[in-house]
Amino acid sequence: MPAQAAGPSAAQRERFTVSTDVLRVTFDTEGGTVVRTEFLRHKADDKQSPFVLLDQSPERVYVAQTGLVGGDFPTHKTIMTAVPGDRALKDGASELVVSFESPVQGGVKLVKTYTLPRGSYAIPVKHEVVNTGAAAVAPQLYLQLVRDGNALPGESSFYSTFTGPAAYTEAQKFQKVDFKDIEKGKATFEKTASNGYVAMVQHYFASAWILPDGRPRELFMQKVDANLYSAGMITPLASVAPGATGTVDARFFAGPQVETMLEQIAPGLDLVKDYGWLTILAKPLYWLLDKLHGFLGNWGWSIMGLVLIIKIAFYWLQAKGYQSMAKMKAINPKVMALRERYKENPQQMQQEMMRIYKEEKVNPLGGCLPIMVQIPVFIALYWVLLSSVEMRHAPWILWIRDLAAPDPFFILPVIMTLSTLLQTALNPVPPDPMQAKMMWFMPLIFSVMFFFFPAGLVLYWITNNILSIAQQWLINVRMGVPPEFNLPKFSKFTK
Template sequence: MNDIRRTILWVIFGFSMVLLWDKWQIHTGNKATFFPGPAATAPAETKPATPAAAATAALPAASSGVAAVPGAAAPAAPRERVKILSDVFQLTFDTEGASLVGVDLLKYVDLKDKSRHFTLMAETPEQVYVAQTGLLGGSFPTHKTAMTLMPGPRELKDGDNELVVRFESGDLGGVKLIKSFTLRRGAYDIGVRHEVVNTGTAPVSPQLYLQLVRDGNKQDGDVPFSSTFTGPAVYTDAQKYQKAEFKDIDKGKVDIEKQASNGFVAMVQHYFASAWLLGDGIQRELFMRKVSENLYSVGMITPLNTLAPGERQTIDARLYAGPEEEKKLEALTPGLELVKDYGWLTILAKPLYWLLDQLHSYIGNWGWSIVALVVLLKAAFYWLNAKAYSSMARMKAINPKITEMRERLKDKPQQMQQEMMRIYREEKVNPMGGCLPILIQIPVFIALYSVLSSSVEMSNAPWIGWITDLSVKDPYYILPLVMTGTTLLQTWLNPTPPDPMQAKMMWIMPLVFSVMFFQFPAGLVLYWITNNILSIAQQWVINRRLGVN
């Protein structure tokens, strides 16, 4: 019976390794080795996207009660791209609609090219990711309307805490739109004020839309074997956090809350996010939709008051564009921290992150904080692990007796099983006693894996010596080699299966598993090494206490 259980466990483990290898092959751009899918057809060549290409269709259709975007008025000034610099941003605005078409995060480096800053938003042949606003309800200024950059500084100077950038449209449909972007020192949320002026002779009832438009491409630099989410999301108090895969938008399977007076819309990816935030109590219509081939939008529409001739109304919003740092996101608006997606083990991952963050506040180094966190977890599971290792030690102690019995009764399988169970009863050994305590801990360690692979704090964070970035693989493969060594030592401490084939698999599978760690981020490998070393220490002590070599 023990052999059957052990064989089943090895089969499950081996099949998991096969699936992980296939996923790694696909992740690195190769064909799957074991389970190749249908041959993919080459995508049609697309032209570089322009603001106009991400425009009209990016808003809800008229069937949802919203008028289509009208044609823009003739430009009053040459269209240009304007660079604005703060201590954390280099922003690029397009004077067509005063749209934000470029966001470089100056405190973060590119996930692949460390010589460049990280680019969150851009409008290039390789990437389309922009933030747009405008007015609906008439021939009013939209994100396709030519706007004029008002005179003023374009860089946050030393000693200044705030920089305001203003754009102004001409009269269009009896309405003038003034957009003011306020950048604050150290802040990743940008204040965006829309001032709507009725310059005509009749009342107007415009609606303001705020939207994020991006392509459906996965970002570079995802953690291997980590299913990080990329796509749009919305949040309301009633329905909480709702996200949608791009493929679900393609199939029309998105079902989100359409009307609310609170919440936000966001575009989410690994480590970073953008979001439009409106104050509570402001009625809004939420939408997600496909704009064109491989282009998607998420946004909100809010009605303004009816403006009599000469009247004006101001509505304030905020645009967040930055890292998924939980404490900063929580401080901005309820639910925004959920853009840092831990997946199905969020209930365990959030307290683990909180504990890791508390440790970092005392230690000041994320690498040593990971080590300290694993030490605390091992201490919490000490007695559970002790039972598992004691069971393994007793199994190892009776292995010679089991081996002799198997050899003696190899031609009598039924009697062999009966004799094996008798030995287990007499020696008070539970063959599965070493598995159950470990299985109980698996969700905790998967949740910790999710925390480490999702936390932007690991990006560009040094540990010691050659480990200058915990979010990327060890450049010299020293940690993976140590990981392999500790895994083999731990395997040696475990009881050897009596069956020769299982005994070989017991050594081969950890080696195969260790090879995968050569591509894992250093922070994750450090976590596994620390866990291995502590497990080895505890298991060695228990083996010595029970007199098992």
């Protein structure tokens, strides 16, 4: 467990901020800790100031710390000295270097060097352990992210996203851990590995400590104080002889969950953008969405284009479903007549209905099965749109200035509701009165949630509805079943 205290130091504690073209980072000389990160290309919810991820303030505790254990060595509580140097990335420079030196403690001096590259959210961090004593030392280096368990401001109650620690190893892959499981001592994750990372994840953004593959490490997640949790790794150094220096290279990431960028930083880091069990479908959908954006230059039109491509890909499968529904609609008068004739004899009614289905070669479930096959694809697309930071503050047209926020005038949710009801009206009326009621009530109930959903998600659903209506209309006409609207008879519903 990382040490929580250190010996006295003559250095004076201070904070200072450095900046690159994409990052503004605030350091604390207590431990050379990262106490604030601001993303200059991503705005806060007010769309004025940069987005802040890590922060140490009365409202938030979220910091990145490192130090040594295994003796009376420098820790994240040791007051270090900042080496003089540039505090802003100069024009033409490729990187900005920030270094800290600890006082000698336990015969050891710790030198910590952050290298902030231009255009990058991944920061190499070199830890040099200088043995100034007369005996060999073998300390261990810990790297940890410490965060409070508070919910994020503005979280929606209509859809959930994960906030908390996570770990990745090649053996166990991506492992999320709830704060409440840490609280109860029930956190489940791989404890030892020679690869991977630990992270803190939230909607759209993440931070992580990454060690090189092949270096052994112990992973930990623990409660460190009231409503304060840490996730990190401990890695041993080889014995450092007197006068020698041992080095451990690591990387600290703090930035947006841009999938293509994360894939380039470390294996598995792209999984902090969590699609769950639908990852195998969601990743190619995101890839295609990203390619469409590269061509169209607008995320709203890209969403509509992706839905169109999916509809084309599933055209023949969905056509089978609509053909089956058209057949059901054609024989629906016969079915309704049977229900009226045999309403006092349910068993006979079922037998007669099955006879009609057989004679007309109609499968009552034929319209459902093709649609069921497509559901995982559209759920995966839902998660792609909900998880992609590219939608955040991205405009579409006119009044839609942020695809990740609800429609401010509720125009898209109203259109979505009307299109859902239109699609329902084109479907055959179920013989069962209760099913007929539910056929109308469920879309209305479901549509209420869309008034609070991000505009990008509603746009995707509207596009799918309109294309489905067009396809259903076309198939009905081709099969000689003129489209008609089966409007609800609410007077019957109340009986």
